[in-house]
Amino acid sequence: MKALEEKITREGTVLSADILKVGNFLNQQLDVPFLMEMGREIARLYEGEGVTKILTIEASGIAIATAAAVHMQVPVVFAKKSRASTQTGGMYTASVHSFTHGNTYDAIVPESMLSADDRLLLIDDFLAHGAALCGLLSIVKQSGAHLCGCAIAIEKAFQGGGDKLRAEGVRIDSLACIASMSPTDGIVYR
Amino acid sequence: MKALEEKITREGTVLSADILKVGNFLNQQLDVPFLMEMGREIARLYEGEGVTKILTIEASGIAIATAAAVHMQVPVVFAKKSRASTQTGGMYTASVHSFTHGNTYDAIVPESMLSADDRLLLIDDFLAHGAALCGLLSIVKQSGAHLCGCAIAIEKAFQGGGDKLRAEGVRIDSLACIASMSPTDGIVYR
Numbered sequence: 001m002k003a004l005e006e007k008i009t010r011e012g013t014v015l016s017a018d019i020l021k022v023g024n025f026l027n028q029q030l031d032v033p034f035l036m037e038m039g040r041e042i043a044r045l046y047e048g049e050g051v052t053k054i055l056t057i058e059a060s061g062i063a064i065a066t067a068a069a070v071h072m073q074v075p076v077v078f079a080k081k082s083r084a085s086t087q088t089g090g091m092y093t094a095s096v097h098s099f100t101h102g103n104t105y106d107a108i109v110p111e112s113m114l115s116a117d118d119r120l121l122l123i124d125d126f127l128a129h130g131a132a133l134c135g136l137l138s139i140v141k142q143s144g145a146h147l148c149g150c151a152i153a154i155e156k157a158f159q160g161g162g163d164k165l166r167a168e169g170v171r172i173d174s175l176a177c178i179a180s181m182s183p184t185d186g187i188v189y190r
Numbered sequence: 191m192k193a194l195e196e197k198i199t200r201e202g203t204v205l206s207a208d209i210l211k212v213g214n215f216l217n218q219q220l221d222v223p224f225l226m227e228m229g230r231e232i233a234r235l236y237e238g239e240g241v242t243k244i245l246t247i248e249a250s251g252i253a254i255a256t257a258a259a260v261h262m263q264v265p266v267v268f269a270k271k272s273r274a275s276t277q278t279g280g281m282y283t284a285s286v287h288s289f290t291h292g293n294t295y296d297a298i299v300p301e302s303m304l305s306a307d308d309r310l311l312l313i314d315d316f317l318a319h320g321a322a323l324c325g326l327l328s329i330v331k332q333s334g335a336h337l338c339g340c341a342i343a344i345e346k347a348f349q350g351g352g353d354k355l356r357a358e359g360v361r362i363d364s365l366a367c368i369a370s371m372s373p374t375d376g377i378v379y380r
Contacts, residue, residue, distance in 0.1 A: 015278070021278075023300065023303075024302070024303070025265075028267060028268060028270060028299075028300065028303065029265055029266070029267045029303045030252075030256065030259070030265060030266040030267070030268070031265055032256055032259035032260055032263075032264070032265060032266055033260075033263055035256070036260060058248065058249035059248035059249040059252060059268070059270070062220075062249060062252040062253055062256075063252050063253070063256045063266070066220065066222055066225070066252075066253045066256045066257065067256065067260075069220070069222035070222055070223075070226060070257075070260065073222075073223055074222070075215075075219055075220060075221055075222060076219070076220040076222055076253070077218060077219045077220070078218060078220070078249070080218060080249070082291065088205070088211075101272065109218075110213065110218065112214075113214070113218065113219045
């Protein structure tokens with residue numbers, strides 16, 4: 001998605017060879033009209049796939065998943081990273097290591113929210129090593145639902161998570177795919 | 191908002207006199223088409239107020255804030271509950287006690303995302319004791335921005351946070367306002 005690549009180049013900051021900061025439009029400040037354009041593109045990519053539900057993970061995935069859901073007219077379920085006192089019943093869980101926060105947490109989805117009849121689209125803001133996405137894929141497997149694919153806002157291809165999953169047969173669509181980046185030389189897209 | 195009251199009564203579960211579970215459409219599974227109707231109502235309530243930005247807090251506030259932002263065509267900023275490695279520069283912070291999770295955390299917003307020129311609308315899914323909202327109000331005060339008001343999906347009025355803030359002169363609009371509730375007798379709206 002050319003408009004996203006241009007926006008990353010214009011408004012993002014490459015902090016290091018690994019870390020891209022896009023908190024001013026995608027991660028903490030949300031450019032909602034632009035997110036709606038990204039959601040429209042995701043809806044176009046998965047048109048005709050019979051998606052019944054979008055699965056994402058808190059917190060940064062929620063806004064883009066919501067934007068896509070507006071266009072696809074389906075519900076969103078997000079995995080939580082901790083269990084609230086209002087949560088009861090059986091849970092699907094998957095252990096996820098966060099390279100950003102340097103910790104490991106359980107991604108949690110109530111069993112009642114996903115079923116074997118669902119056709120799921122996974123959405124997340126970033127795909128780097130693939131840790132969060134692998135956690136969501138484990139939850140999809142536990143639920144018995146059909147996986148239509150994964151739509152990612154920004155893939156950092158040089159960290160390998162996306163291509164590893166593609167080699168396993170998972171459909172992954174990244175709206176922007178970064179081949180390499182550096183604070184001095186900027187971003188090269190794939 | 192009558193449609194929300196009816197939805198809570200139909201799809202929510204009163205777990206105790208204090209705890210209402212609406213995870214199947216508002217908190218973890220998101221009924222996005224319905225959230226868009228809630229967002230439309232919030233946009234109507236704040237029409238003409240010159241809102242420049244919506245401020246919310248992760249994670250449950252993000253979806254409804256996004257829905258309102260679609261109608262109002264403004265950005266959303268959400269307070270984070272932990273600091274990521276990509277966050278740099280000065281931060282507004284406020285200590286918040288979560289009655290749901292039984293812990294205390296810092297709500298964090300980068301200083302660069304709010305300015306004294308902003309006219310802010312605060313949005314959250316629940317208002318009970320008002321702890322999260324007071325944290326956001328502290329952040330608004332630190333930023334010097336103008337507060338237009340607070341739009342809440344569900345206020346549990348019997349827990350007092352909303353009326354305490356109204357008495358201090360804060361504008362609060364709740365789409366559904368619960369006077370009392372119990373697992374046996376159901377929900378009484380105000």
